[in-house]
Amino acid sequence: MRRAGRVVHAALRSASAFCVAGARTRELDAAAAEVIRSAGATALFLNYPSFLAGEGFPGHICVSVNEEVVHGVPGSRVLCDGDLVTIDCGVMLDGWCADAAVTVPVGPCSRDHSRLLTTTGDILDAAIEMARPGRRWSQIAKVMEEIAECSGYGVVEEYVGHGIGRSLHELPQAPAFLSRSFERNHDFVLAEGMTLAVEPMLTLGCPATRTLQDGWTVITADRMAACHVEHTIAITRYGSDVLTDGR
Numbered sequence: 001m002r003r004a005g006r007v008v009h010a011a012l013r014s015a016s017a018f019c020v021a022g023a024r025t026r027e028l029d030a031a032a033a034e035v036i037r038s039a040g041a042t043a044l045f046l047n048y049p050s051f052l053a054g055e056g057f058p059g060h061i062c063v064s065v066n067e068e069v070v071h072g073v074p075g076s077r078v079l080c081d082g083d084l085v086t087i088d089c090g091v092m093l094d095g096w097c098a099d100a101a102v103t104v105p106v107g108p109c110s111r112d113h114s115r116l117l118t119t120t121g122d123i124l125d126a127a128i129e130m131a132r133p134g135r136r137w138s139q140i141a142k143v144m145e146e147i148a149e150c151s152g153y154g155v156v157e158e159y160v161g162h163g164i165g166r167s168l169h170e171l172p173q174a175p176a177f178l179s180r181s182f183e184r185n186h187d188f189v190l191a192e193g194m195t196l197a198v199e200p201m202l203t204l205g206c207p208a209t210r211t212l213q214d215g216w217t218v219i220t221a222d223r224m225a226a227c228h229v230e231h232t233i234a235i236t237r238y239g240s241d242v243l244t245d246g247r
Contacts, residue, residue, distance in 0.1 A: 001165070001195060002243045004041065004091050004098035005232055009246035011035040011089045012102050015061060019104040021081045025063040028087060029074035033060040036091055044090035044097060044168045057216060062088040062101075064217070069201055069209055069226040070159055071216045081107030084117070086228045090168050097168050099197045100244035101230035113225060116204055119151045120227040123176065123200040128233055131190060131198075131240035137174055138187045144200055145177040154207030156226070159218070161198045164232055176200040190235050195243070199230035 011032040018028045036043050043060040050056050057073070064072030064086040065079065072086070079085060088101040103117055123144045130140045148155045155177045163170035172188045174196050205224035212219060220226055232243045 001096045001098055001232065001234065004093040004096050005100070005243035006246055007036060007039040007041045007091050007093055008089050008098045008100045008232075008244050010039070011061065011091070012087055012100060013246075015063075015087045015089070016102060016104045019079060019085045019106050021079060021107055023079045025065065025072070025074040025077045025079070028063050028085075029059045029061055032087070032089055036060060039091075039093065041091040041093040044092055044099070045088075048168075060089075062086070064088070064226070064228070066225050067219045067223040069156055069203070069218045069220060070228055071218050073214055073216050079106050082110060082113075084113055084225050084227060086226070088228065088230065092168075095166060097164050097166065098232045098244050099164055099168060099230060100232060101199060101228050103227045103229055112204060115151070116153065116202060116225065116227045119147065119153060120200055120202045120229050123147050123202070124198060124229050124231060127176070127198050127200070128231065128240055128242060131196075131233060131235060132238065133190055133192050133235060135190050136187055137172070137190065138178055138183050141175050141178040141182070148176075148200070148202055154203040154205060156201035156203060156207045156209060158209055159199075159201060161196060161230070163195065164197045165195050174198060192235055192237050194235040195232065196235075197230055197232050199228060201226060201228045
């Protein structure tokens with residue numbers, strides 16, 4: 001999984017280099033696709049969920065801009081200075097998966113966007129720092145939610161972190177917020193060897209979302225900006241290890 005994580009990291013770096021004014025989102029997709037192909041890996045988003053040619057998601061990565069929260073379809077959209085671009089990438093290498101996301105500003109970043117980026121990153125860092133054997137995910141989810149709410153941001157609840165390993169999406173679910181339903185019915189205790197994709201998603205405004213007519217792109221209902229970051233981590237004997245940081 002670490003080897004797969006290195007491919008994800010390299011693909012995200014290559015795609016991020018195209019986050020400049022005038023670039024089209026399909027250029028980011030092409031850059032990531034080349035990295036994945038060169039590594040002998042498989043892009044887990046392309047043709048998801050059937051993985052049959054011509055079906056499912058049409059991109060190698062998801063590229064979501066500004067009000068687009070997740071699952072943005074790469075295409076002809078032109079990036080402009082001031083945009084926030086979320087790039088999400090999942091790959092399989094030798095039967096093992098890794099998944100990560102970054103949000104990158106295009107050109108000068110507004111104070112509001114800069115603060116949103118910082119807070120979302122802080123939440124991911126806090127979750128990674130807290131993750132260790134014997135700790136309940138509900139404890140981590142509560143802290144993640146508290147950081148977001150104290151900063152005044154909305155927390156997207158329709159899409160959550162997840163187990164990952166031989167498949168892209170595995171149990172358990174690992175939300176960045178705490179609900180009564182999760183605490184009562186789906187909470188779990190972290191154990192050594194467990195691998196998770198942890199992914200907070202924050203919004204500047206209301207966290208409600210809707211899906212566009214393409215059937216994939218999820219946007220904020222109020223069209224205010226969103227931020228999404230993600231790492232695949234492994235629970236170790238004494239804490240956690242990030243598998244998608246390129247190390």
